[in-house]
Amino acid sequence: MDKPIWKNRKVTISAAVAIMLLAVWLYSILSAPALSGKVDFEPRKTDFMPVAQQSQANLGEADANGWTAVKKTGRYALLLNEATGNVAVRDNEGGFEWTAFAKPQQLAKEKVSGLLRTNLESSFIMEYFAASKIQRQIKNAKDEQLGIQYIRTESGFAAVYQFKDIQIGFRMEYELNENGLKVYIPVESITEKAEFRLISIESLPFFGAAALDAQPGYMFVPDGPGGLIRFPQTNILVGKGYEQPVYGPEYTGNQFPETNMAPLALPVFGMKQGANAFVAMIDKGEYTAWIKAIPSGVVGSMNSVSAKFIYRQEYDRRLSLGGASIRAFQEEMTKQDRAVEYRFLAGDEADYVGMAQTYRKFMLDSERITSQLEPVEHVPLDLTLIAGDSDWNGNAGYSVATTFPQAKLIQEDLKKSGVEAMNITYETWLKDGSLSEQRTFSLEGKLGGEKALKSFVDSAHSNGYKVLFQAQVTDADSEFAKHSPKSYGIRSIEGNVLMDGSWIWFNPNVAYNLTKNLGEHLKKFGVDGLQFPGIGSAIYRDYNPEYNYQREDTAYVFQQMQRYATQELGTNGVYFGNAYSLKYAKHIQGLPNDVNDHYGIDEMVPFMPIVLHGNISYNMGNGNIRNDYETEFLKAIEYGAIPAFALTNESTLALQDTYSWGVYSSRYEFWREKLLKEYRDFDQLASTFDQPITDHRQLSDNVFVTEYANGVSVTVDYNSKSFRVEKGGSR
Numbered sequence: 001m002d003k004p005i006w007k008n009r010k011v012t013i014s015a016a017v018a019i020m021l022l023a024v025w026l027y028s029i030l031s032a033p034a035l036s037g038k039v040d041f042e043p044r045k046t047d048f049m050p051v052a053q054q055s056q057a058n059l060g061e062a063d064a065n066g067w068t069a070v071k072k073t074g075r076y077a078l079l080l081n082e083a084t085g086n087v088a089v090r091d092n093e094g095g096f097e098w099t100a101f102a103k104p105q106q107l108a109k110e111k112v113s114g115l116l117r118t119n120l121e122s123s124f125i126m127e128y129f130a131a132s133k134i135q136r137q138i139k140n141a142k143d144e145q146l147g148i149q150y151i152r153t154e155s156g157f158a159a160v161y162q163f164k165d166i167q168i169g170f171r172m173e174y175e176l177n178e179n180g181l182k183v184y185i186p187v188e189s190i191t192e193k194a195e196f197r198l199i200s201i202e203s204l205p206f207f208g209a210a211a212l213d214a215q216p217g218y219m220f221v222p223d224g225p226g227g228l229i230r231f232p233q234t235n236i237l238v239g240k241g242y243e244q245p246v247y248g249p250e251y252t253g254n255q256f257p258e259t260n261m262a263p264l265a266l267p268v269f270g271m272k273q274g275a276n277a278f279v280a281m282i283d284k285g286e287y288t289a290w291i292k293a294i295p296s297g298v299v300g301s302m303n304s305v306s307a308k309f310i311y312r313q314e315y316d317r318r319l320s321l322g323g324a325s326i327r328a329f330q331e332e333m334t335k336q337d338r339a340v341e342y343r344f345l346a347g348d349e350a351d352y353v354g355m356a357q358t359y360r361k362f363m364l365d366s367e368r369i370t371s372q373l374e375p376v377e378h379v380p381l382d383l384t385l386i387a388g389d390s391d392w393n394g395n396a397g398y399s400v401a402t403t404f405p406q407a408k409l410i411q412e413d414l415k416k417s418g419v420e421a422m423n424i425t426y427e428t429w430l431k432d433g434s435l436s437e438q439r440t441f442s443l444e445g446k447l448g449g450e451k452a453l454k455s456f457v458d459s460a461h462s463n464g465y466k467v468l469f470q471a472q473v474t475d476a477d478s479e480f481a482k483h484s485p486k487s488y489g490i491r492s493i494e495g496n497v498l499m500d501g502s503w504i505w506f507n508p509n510v511a512y513n514l515t516k517n518l519g520e521h522l523k524k525f526g527v528d529g530l531q532f533p534g535i536g537s538a539i540y541r542d543y544n545p546e547y548n549y550q551r552e553d554t555a556y557v558f559q560q561m562q563r564y565a566t567q568e569l570g571t572n573g574v575y576f577g578n579a580y581s582l583k584y585a586k587h588i589q590g591l592p593n594d595v596n597d598h599y600g601i602d603e604m605v606p607f608m609p610i611v612l613h614g615n616i617s618y619n620m621g622n623g624n625i626r627n628d629y630e631t632e633f634l635k636a637i638e639y640g641a642i643p644a645f646a647l648t649n650e651s652t653l654a655l656q657d658t659y660s661w662g663v664y665s666s667r668y669e670f671w672r673e674k675l676l677k678e679y680r681d682f683d684q685l686a687s688t689f690d691q692p693i694t695d696h697r698q699l700s701d702n703v704f705v706t707e708y709a710n711g712v713s714v715t716v717d718y719n720s721k722s723f724r725v726e727k728g729g730s731r
Contacts, residue, residue, distance in 0.1 A: 037488075037509040037546065044556040049284075049337045051158075051171065051186050059152050071156045071176040076344070078156050078176040085123055085141050085148065085159075087174060087204075089181050094346050096276045098181075101206040102302065109212070112300045118142040120206060120300050123159065127199040128168060134328055136199060139163060160189075166196035172203060180343040182283070185309065187335050198333060202292070202308040203340060208271045208278055209304040212296060215274030218602070219293045219305040220352055222266040224595035225620075225639065226607025228352065229293050231303045235602060242293035242599045243308075246286050247551070247578050251540040252492045253315035256500055262592055263537070264291060265578050266608060269305045270355045277350035278342050279358050285309050285338035286579070287539065287551035295600065309338045315493045330493055334550060353696055356610035360692070363611060369582050371615050373690040379682045380421040381675075382589065382619045382644035385410065386666065387426060387447055389433035389658035398433055398444055399658055401648035401666075404452035408459045410649060410668055415463040417676055423587065424460060425531045425573070427470040427646075427660075434659035435480040439473055439506075439514050441521035450525070457526045466528040468573060471565070473514040474534035478504045490542035490549075498540075507542050508549060508557035511535075515561045519568045529571035529586070535561065536574030536581040536588065555580035577608070577618065588618040589644070593635060606696055606706070609639040614692040614709070619644035623678055624671050625663060630721050633678065637723050638704055638716040640693060643682040645675050684725045688712050 059080060062068045067088070071078040079088040079097075087100040101107075101121045110120060115138060119125055122140035129135055139146070145165040151158045155175040162169035171189040175182040183203055192198060210217060210231055218228040221242055229242065248263030249255040267286035270279040282289050290308040317328035341362070345354045363369045388401040402410070411424060430436040431444045443450065460467045478485045479502045489497040489504035497504060506514070519530065535558040542549040549557075562584035565572035573587035591608065595601045612618060620641040626632040636643075648654060648666040655661050665671070691708040698704050702718040716723045 036513050037507060039509050039512055039557070039560070041560050044553055046335075048188050048335070049184065049186050049339075051173075051189050053153070059150055059157060070152060070174075073176055073178050075178070076176055076180065078174060078181065080150065080157060080174075082150060084121065086121075087123060089176070089342070089344065091276070091344060091346060094276070096346065098208045098276075098278060098342070098344065100204050102209060102211060106211045106213075110300045115140070116299055120302065122206075123204060124161075124172065125202040125205050126168070127201075128166060128196050129199060129329060131195040131197060134326070139166075162191075167191070167193040168196055168198055170198075170201065180278070180341065182339060182341045184284070185338040187337050190311075190333070192333070197329065198311045199314075199329060200308055200310050200312075201338070202306060203338070205292070205306045205308075206302055206304045207306065207342070208273070209302040210271070210273050210296075212301045214303075217272035217274060217277075218352075219295075219303060220270035220272070220279070220355055220605075220607070221291055221293050221305065221601070222264050222268050222607065223599065223601055224262060224592040224604060225609060226352060226356070226605040227595045227601035228603040228605060229295060229303075229600060230602045231296060233295060233297070235600070241295060241298045242601075243290055244596075244599070246282065246289045246291060247539045247580075250313055250551070251500075251505070251538075252490065252498055252543055253313050254492060254498075255315070261596055262576075262594075263578070265576060265592060266359070266611070267291075267307075267579055268355075268359050269293070269307065270352070271303075271305050272350055272352075272355075275347055275350055277345040277355065279345065279355035280305075280307070281341045281343070281359060281362050282307050283339040283341050285336045287555070288313075288334055288336060289338075307340050310334070313493060318494065336550070336552070352605045352607055353610060353693075356607045357692075357694075359607075360611045363579075363582065364615070367583070368579065369612075369615050370584065371586055373614055373617060376421060376686055376689045378420040379642055379679075379686045379689060380423050380617070381414070381419050381679050381682075382423055382425075382587070382617075382642055383411075383414075384425045384427055384589075384622065384644070384646040386646060386648050386655065386660055386663065387429040387433070387444065388648075389428045389655060389660040390435040391657050392659065396657075398431075398446055399654050400444075400446045401650045401654040401660075403446070403649070404448035404456045406649035408452075408456040410647070411456075411460050411463060411465060413672075414676075415465075417672075419676070419679055420464070422460075422463075422465045423468065424465055425468045425470060425589070427531075428472075429469060430472070432480070434472070435477055436472075437480055437482045439476055439481065439483070440517045454525050461526065466571065467526075468529040468531045468571065469518070469522055469527050471515055471518050471530040471532050471561075472534070473506065473511045473518070473532070473561075474538075475503055475505050478502050483510075490540060491544040493541075493543055495543060505540060507544065507547055508554045509547065512557050512561050512564075515564060519565060523569055527569060529569045529573065530565040531573040531575075531587075531589065532558075532561065532565075533575050536578050536585065537576035537590075539578065539580065552580075559583055577612075577616075582612070582616060585616055588612070588616060591618040591620050591641065593620040593632065593639075606639045606693070609641070610693045610696065613640045613688075614690050617642055617689070622646040623675065624665055631718065633681075634716050634718060634721065634723060637682070637685070637714060638706055640685070640688065640706060640708075640714075642689075643675075643678050645671060647671055647675075681723075685712075685714060688714070 077090040147162045149160040158173045160171045169191040173184040218230040267282035288310040293305040312329040316325040431442040485497045492498040571586045574581045577588040688708040695707040
């Protein structure tokens with residue numbers, strides 16, 4: 001019997017719908033622009049430092065206490081005690097000695113025993129594991145199975161270590177120069193000949209450690225803008241000390257950062273004891289380094305600060321699709337040279353200001369910072385205009401907050417109201433905003449089109465303003481992006497595409513080519529630069545065998561993105577300001593403005609602002625997104641930041657339930673008067689814009705002064721919630 005005709009029609013209609021949906025799907029795949037992993041710049045050079053050659057077998061004659069002066073410069077002497085393995089640097093002018101670990105009379109007072117005790121008198125602490133048993137084990141320079149050979153080199157000496165039982169060996173090279181001491185661990189010196197594998201080496205873990213009877217001082221750590229851990233302690237000791245990875249955890253080991261944790265932006269640490277101090281720069285190996293600060297009472301009575309270098313990444317190895325996993329270590333060792341440079345300070349220079357100025361000089365001399373700000377008549381306002389965004393699920397479409405015509409009107413109004421200098425960043429402007437399918441150039445249609453964009457930029461230029469466009473090119477939501485995660489996403493240590501929920505990170509080469517795509521199109525409209533929200537605050541590896549990028553490879557590509565933006569458009573900006581991004585950055589949004597106070601930091605200081613000021617401008621958060629409006633405003637004044645706001649033309653409700661939600665109050669009409677007042681306040685600091693910070697200190701309770709190279713001083717009084725700017729300094 002024949003089927004009813006309506007059933008045949010239904011089948012035909014269903015088939016047609018299926019074919020149409022298939023065609024739409026195929027079109028969406030085929031129409032996605034082909035992203036390339038090929039780049040037009042030279043790859044990063046991976047030359048490793050040569051192992052220093054022996055110049056003399058004999059280190060020289062030792063004094064009555066067993067110390068040999070191996071190397072001398074004009075001010076310093078490098079000493080070695082072969083019997084104990086202790087190393088010291090003597091300041092010939094002041095007589096102060098910095099030792100690798102405490103001397104016998106101090107060690108005699110320690111109450112810890114076993115491995116904890118021998119760690120206190122060791123030049124290194126090494127972690128390792130057996131391939132047949134994934135468990136951390138520790139050895140140090142006091143191990144009975146360790147063979148040690150000391151070799152004089154042209155600039156100092158080398159200590160060659162070889163463990164007989166586990167057959168792991170390496171060498172530490174000590175170089176004395178006019179600036180201080182440099183300690184290397186050449187990767188080419190590391191040997192592994194049995195089943196045992198190296199995990200980490202903590203070099204000179206107790207160098208300059210302060211004993212209980214040491215003069216009062218502090219340990220400096222690069223937490224937030226800068227943090228001090230003082231001794232003797234005045235607060236109750238909580239936890240196991242301070243230990244944090246430089247630039248944050250490594251994502252590819254499935255170790256994502258806590259939402260309330262800010263990473264360490266600078267690979268530097270320091271110690272002050274009375275009228276003497278040192279600052280230590282991690283010159284090589286920063287991408288796999290951790291910074292440790294151990295207060296007295298955690299491990300013995302010493303206060304110590306040091307660097308720990310990771311050679312194998314620890315991660316969770318999945319055992320099943322159900323989520324069960326075990327802890328494991330990467331198979332191949334990360335091949336990087338490691339080096340820490342210690343520079344010594346005395347007298348008035350022996351404080352966090354002197355440390356920051358020394359680190360600033362190091363960054364400038366090594367061209368890790370290359371920008372220089374020019375004098376200005378008016379401080380530039382850093383205004384972010386949020387175009388709008390898509391809702392969390394992509395169901396409601398793009399919600400408009402500030403169109404191009406509205407952005408034009410806002411900047412024209414600010415010009416008429418007395419804002420003489422301004423940099424405008426236009427944010428989430430791609431089609432579909434944060435859920436952009438392509439990440440390539442595609443204007444959101446609701447914003448007004450190309451003519452309106454050109455009119456906005458031209459108007460801003462006529463008022464003397466610059467316009468940057470946000471370049472969100474490092475990540476995407478894989479549920480909406482047309483680009484295949486397997487082809488373009490970075491791989492975890494297990495080889496699978498790394499995902500945080502549905503979000504992926506693009507391989508850095510892909511991010512570079514997306515940057516070029518945006519730049520080529522935005523250049524036609526006269527846009528002045530790109531603001532990168534991702535590259536200054538996060539760094540990661542890519543285990544895709546096609547690239548096999550280490551963190552420094554990713555940083556190198558990010559730097560090429562910054563260079564491209566500046567060369568093709570005029571300028572670039574980053575968020576947060578990790579040290580690798582400072583080489584080409586012209587501006588930093590959201591410089592760290594607080595410390596992670598749950599790590600026992602006693603005091604926040606402007607170390608990072610002292611390093612940057614006069615070379616790279618920065619804001620310390622938007623005025624309309626502060627937790628404590630007055631205090632954070634004054635902190636920005638004290639730390640030499642520029643004024644910043646992130647606003648919309650429409651009500652903030654336009655951003656509700658979108659990826660830009662979190663800006664709880666943003667309407668320009670509401671914030672206009674506060675913005676203008678704050679701009680006038682910050683504009684009093686215009687003469688300091690291009691000037692280095694020369695001093696910062698506390699005058700009295702809650703009263704601080706910041707001084708600049710041109711003699712201008714800024715005094716901030718948190719008691720009266722006021723500040724004053726004076727010429728000629730305040731000493």
